[in-house]
Amino acid sequence: MSSKNSKSLHEIVAENIIKKLEQGTAPWQKPWNSNSPAFELPYNAITGNRYKGINSLSLLSADREDPRWMTFNQASAKGWNVRKGEKATLIQFVKTHELVSKRDEEGKPILDEQGKPVKAKVGLDRAIITTAWVFNAEQINGIEPLVKSEAKQFQWDSIQRAENIIQASGADITHKTGNRAYYSSALDSITMPLREQFDAPDKYYATVLHELGHWTGHKDRLDRSMVDSFGTEGYAREELRAEIASMLIGQELNIGHDPGQHIAYVDSWIQILRDTPFEIHAAAADAEKILNYLLAFEQKREIKAAANVQVEAQTEAKPQKVKEATLSIGDEIAYNNTMYKVQGHLKRGRMRVEDLSTGNTFFAIEN
Numbered sequence: 051m052s053s054k055n056s057k058s059l060h061e062i063v064a065e066n067i068i069k070k071l072e073q074g075t076a077p078w079q080k081p082w083n084s085n086s087p088a089f090e091l092p093y094n095a096i097t098g099n100r101y102k103g104i105n106s107l108s109l110l111s112a113d114r115e116d117p118r119w120m121t122f123n124q125a126s127a128k129g130w131n132v133r134k135g136e137k138a139t140l141i142q143f144v145k146t147h148e149l150v151s152k153r154d155e156e157g158k159p160i161l162d163e164q165g166k167p168v169k170a171k172v173g174l175d176r177a178i179i180t181t182a183w184v185f186n187a188e189q190i191n192g193i194e195p196l197v198k199s200e201a202k203q204f205q206w207d208s209i210q211r212a213e214n215i216i217q218a219s220g221a222d223i224t225h226k227t228g229n230r231a232y233y234s235s236a237l238d239s240i241t242m243p244l245r246e247q248f249d250a251p252d253k254y255y256a257t258v259l260h261e262l263g264h265w266t267g268h269k270d271r272l273d274r275s276m277v278d279s280f281g282t283e284g285y286a287r288e289e290l291r292a293e294i295a296s297m298l299i300g301q302e303l304n305i306g307h308d309p310g311q312h313i314a315y316v317d318s319w320i321q322i323l324r325d326t327p328f329e330i331h332a333a334a335a336d337a338e339k340i341l342n343y344l345l346a347f348e349q350k351r352e353i354k355a356a357a358n359v360q361v362e363a364q365t366e367a368k369p370q371k372v373k374e375a376t377l378s379i380g381d382e383i384a385y386n387n388t389m390y391k392v393q394g395h396l397k398r399g400r401m402r403v404e405d406l407s408t409g410n411t412f413f414a415i416e417n
Contacts, residue, residue, distance in 0.1 A: 059104060059108060060327050063108050064330045066111040071316050072320065077107060078296065078307070079316075090117040092106055092109035092117050095119060095193070096127075101141065102334075103337075107294075108141055112186065119186055128192075128193070130192040140181060140183060144177050146173060147172060148174060149169040152167070213255070223239070224241050225245065235267070235276035240265060256307055256308055266343045287329065290322070294333060299344060302341065389406040
């Protein structure tokens with residue numbers, strides 16, 4: 051499905067995004083709120099994993115209503131059929147391993163009970179970027195109708211989750227009468243209009259989280275270039291990252307996304323992508339980093355709550371040894387369908403914790 055002279059993925063996506071920006075239909079230009087039909091980012095129908103970065107933008111640009119995607123072979127393995135004439139959509143991924151046939155001492159392939167070669171996963175000397183072609187569920191016969199996926203269970207609703215992230219971030223946020231929301235890199239602070247100036251809570255929180263996206267760029271956080279002034283190309287590049295991140299976190303928290311206030315950057319984005327198509331790849335990657343950075347605050351709050359629950363349980367079981375009721379290195383905590391593991395204890399009551407589902411590590415405070 052590809053050829054030697056075919057364009058790279060970032061060139062294809064950049065061209066598609068430029069067309070959609072001109073039409074006002076780029077993925078992050080589409081407003082939606084918590085009362086709208088459920089919006090889900092593209093994910094693999096077989097593994098359940100969400101497509102990230104430029105792959106997500108590539109699939110969103112296909113304008114499909116169904117978020118499920120899969121390769122031809124994945125569909126065939128399920129007994130589903132890609133309809134004749136349907137065109138696949140390009141994605142890419144980093145390949146670190148490959149499957150090779152196991153061989154005996156004579157160099158002959160080892161076969162299993164069905165007579166098929168036994169495969170082994172072997173690491174590559176150097177990771178490579180490779181491509182794949184995927185089809186949407188709307189292009190496939192035999193697949194079951196889409197059922198809205200069950201939302202991940204948290205202790206708090208969408209608005210409270212957003213509030214928890216904001217509070218846990220520790221960001222300096224000032225509210226005052228006005229019509230501008232902005233982050234000042236010089237002061238490392240966010241200025242917001244008064245809450246009552248917003249006609250709905252989700253619009254307020256979507257705006258704060260957008261500014262928190264900029265806040266992550268500080269040199270002590272994700273360290274992006276934040277020195278460009280309003281109206282410059284550098285400022286527009288940063289705004290592109292924050293806008294894509296806003297779309298991602300709006301979907302994650304189900305609080306919606308309102309792109310109206312950022313329409314002034316459209317012409318700049320179009321020019322940037324025409325001049326440097328790879329910018330869409332870099333912007334999408336940075337947006338994923340912003341999302342992960344902000345969601346880590348929620349994970350810290352969740353693991354802290356779980357740690358407190360476990361400590362309280364230990365205290366109740368051994369009231370005479372309250373001081374010993376602490377989590378130990380290697381302890382695993384099951385909380386909200388996620389397993390966490392204590393990696394180590396640090397100063398001032400902090401501990402290093404790993405999310406076993408993602409491999410991400412962060413710090414939590416043990417009370």
